[in-house]
Amino acid sequence: MDLSTLTITEARRALDAKAYSALELTNAYLDAIAEKDGELHAYLEVWADSAREEAKAADAMIAAGKSQSLTGIPLAIKDNLLVEGRVASSASKILENYVASYDATVIAKLKAQGAVFLGRTNMDEFAMGSSTENSAYGPTKNPHDLSRVPGGSSGGSAAAVAAGLALGALGSDTGGSIRQPASHCGLVGLKPTYGAVSRFGLMPMGSSLDQIGPLAKTIADAQILFDAIRGHDLNDSTSSPENFYPQNPFKRVIGVPRAFISKGVDEDVLARFNATLDILKNAGYEIRDVDMPNLPYALPVYYIICPAEVSTNLARYDGIRYGLSVPADTIGEVYTKTRGAGFGPEVRRRTLIGTFVLSSGYADAYYRKARSVRELIRADFARAFEGVDAVAMPTAPGSAFRIGEKASDPLAMYLEDIFSVTANLAGVPAISVPGGTVERDGKKLPVGFQLIAPHGGEETLFTIGKDVEAR
Amino acid sequence: MSDKVDIVALAKLARLDVSDAEVAKLEKEIPEILKFVEAIQKADISDVSETKSLRNVMRADENPIESGKYTKKLLDAAPAREGDRVAVKQVISRKK
Numbered sequence: 001m002d003l004s005t006l007t008i009t010e011a012r013r014a015l016d017a018k019a020y021s022a023l024e025l026t027n028a029y030l031d032a033i034a035e036k037d038g039e040l041h042a043y044l045e046v047w048a049d050s051a052r053e054e055a056k057a058a059d060a061m062i063a064a065g066k067s068q069s070l071t072g073i074p075l076a077i078k079d080n081l082l083v084e085g086r087v088a089s090s091a092s093k094i095l096e097n098y099v100a101s102y103d104a105t106v107i108a109k110l111k112a113q114g115a116v117f118l119g120r121t122n123m124d125e126f127a128m129g130s131s132t133e134n135s136a137y138g139p140t141k142n143p144h145d146l147s148r149v150p151g152g153s154s155g156g157s158a159a160a161v162a163a164g165l166a167l168g169a170l171g172s173d174t175g176g177s178i179r180q181p182a183s184h185c186g187l188v189g190l191k192p193t194y195g196a197v198s199r200f201g202l203m204p205m206g207s208s209l210d211q212i213g214p215l216a217k218t219i220a221d222a223q224i225l226f227d228a229i230r231g232h233d234l235n236d237s238t239s240s241p242e243n244f245y246p247q248n249p250f251k252r253v254i255g256v257p258r259a260f261i262s263k264g265v266d267e268d269v270l271a272r273f274n275a276t277l278d279i280l281k282n283a284g285y286e287i288r289d290v291d292m293p294n295l296p297y298a299l300p301v302y303y304i305i306c307p308a309e310v311s312t313n314l315a316r317y318d319g320i321r322y323g324l325s326v327p328a329d330t331i332g333e334v335y336t337k338t339r340g341a342g343f344g345p346e347v348r349r350r351t352l353i354g355t356f357v358l359s360s361g362y363a364d365a366y367y368r369k370a371r372s373v374r375e376l377i378r379a380d381f382a383r384a385f386e387g388v389d390a391v392a393m394p395t396a397p398g399s400a401f402r403i404g405e406k407a408s409d410p411l412a413m414y415l416e417d418i419f420s421v422t423a424n425l426a427g428v429p430a431i432s433v434p435g436g437t438v439e440r441d442g443k444k445l446p447v448g449f450q451l452i453a454p455h456g457g458e459e460t461l462f463t464i465g466k467d468v469e470a471r
Numbered sequence: 472m473s474d475k476v477d478i479v480a481l482a483k484l485a486r487l488d489v490s491d492a493e494v495a496k497l498e499k500e501i502p503e504i505l506k507f508v509e510a511i512q513k514a515d516i517s518d519v520s521e522t523k524s525l526r527n528v529m530r531a532d533e534n535p536i537e538s539g540k541y542t543k544k545l546l547d548a549a550p551a552r553e554g555d556r557v558a559v560k561q562v563i564s565r566k567k
Binding site: 098234294296300301320321322323324329332334348349355356365370375410411414 | 481486487488489497500508509512514516519520528529541544545547549550557559560562
């Protein structure tokens with residue numbers, strides 16, 4: 001088997017046909033990790049022993065004719081998802097030795113299918129970042145060019161799948177953290193509709209924005225993973241019941257917010273985007289300009305709402321109930337010293353920005369105003385979707401950048417998210433599919449083509465995505 | 472509106488130990504970021520109503536979990552404990 005091209009769909013066929021066993025498949029991945037991950041650093045921890053046991057259990061399920069779509073499929077899990085009995089650190093020093101007390105709902109669902117968990121993957125600390133350089137445990141490298149970042153924050157998950165060190169992976173996406181690394185690593189990455197997947201057991205960052213989703217080599221694989229993890233969950237009051245959003249009939253019309261994407265995008269990235277639109281045009285789609293005048297506000301709105309939610313959500317890491325605890329004379333000093341020692345630079349920056357925009361005297365001008373402008377962005381999408389099935393944009397304004405290139409300039413890093421945050425703010429589903437390559441320093445680097453659909457429109461994304469894939 | 476940001480006061484509010492060197496760095500970075508996000512001030516929000524997209528989701532207060540079922544698992548994660556309790560420094564102190 002060639003792990004660099006193997007898909008979940010093909011592995012499923014081969015496992016069920018007994019061409020190889022789940023244990024053989026898992027061992028092949030563990031060997032590949034041992035060989036390549038020293039250089040890539042996609043994994044923070046590899047769970048070789050339990051993975052082999054899970055593979056043996058999967059083989060028993062397959063032998064008994066009880067195989068499901070992910071039985072025996074080796075997967076990688078982002079380090080902010082809880083797997084009972086395993087360390088879950090969110091790539092932070094503050095949770096370096098934290099052992100999860102329960103399974104996240106998505107993990108319980110994958111376990112029920114007999115999936116194999118290869119290990120936990122590197123990420124930007126608490127999912128804050130777009131390059132995986134904010135990990136407290138060192139950066140992950142891009143398999144297409146080891147001098148470049150894989151994107152982030154789910155960069156470890158993306159690098160693992162792209163390098164053939166996992167068949168698929170779970171990530172989380174608050175402002176692009178699944179789609180942007182998918183774009184930079186040449187993968188399919190899906191951010192589902194807000195509420196489509198339970199966040200129970202996901203370490204929260206921006207609770208009005210966070211979603212868990214898959215990274216995979218193909219649309220079909222992403223679809224299999226999404227179908228396995230989706231669904232209403234009483235443990236997450238923001239998860240939606242089945243068929244919560246009525247769907248419009250499919251019109252084969254795609255909207256492009258030309259005014260918004262005409263600025264700040266690398267010329268050849270925009271050219272690849274236009275070439276992908278041409279493919280869709282040839283496949284019978286109508287491509288139409290859509291007027292979405294409030295999209296330029298999306299990134300500023302995001303960098304108010306996200307830090308505000310970060311500053312409140314991360315208040316739980318205070319050295320009392322779990323994680324790092326720095327001894328001190330008073331309880332106040334236990335908090336400040338623990339957080340001071342445990343949080344890295346970007347987490348501290350966002351915590352302080354969030355504290356500022358929520359503070360008395362500034363909350364009206366920043367946080368409350370941002371919430372109102374967020375409604376304008378939502379309305380822009382709602383108006384666009386009256387006439388089109390999906391809105392298309394580049395996933396990110398460029399291709400993978402060099403390690404260290406943006407590390408000292410927080411605003412330059414934030415601009416990576418300019419196109420992806422729009423979907424999180426509106427709560428709508430979005431997918432990044434491979435949209436060709438651009439050349440940088442003699443190397444071909446992948447760029448993503450992003451499609452955004454109305455609430456509950458994941459099937460629309462898969463349908464159009466498959467037409468892009470068929471190029 | 473955010474040319475001067477009191478980082479030390481913010482750090483105190485956020486219960487975060489910040490070194491002097493980091494304060495100096497953040498005094499430059501945070502106003503720059505705030506200046507960027509202040510672009511939203513130009514947006515006209517006179518017609519915006521937030522209520523229609525939000526609703527409360529409540530759970531019935533019934534079928535409680537058997538007492539003690541998760542006690543050990545959760546306490547095992549605590550940095551300090553006394554018996555079945557999480558141990559913390561004194562929270563309220565008598566004025567001297």
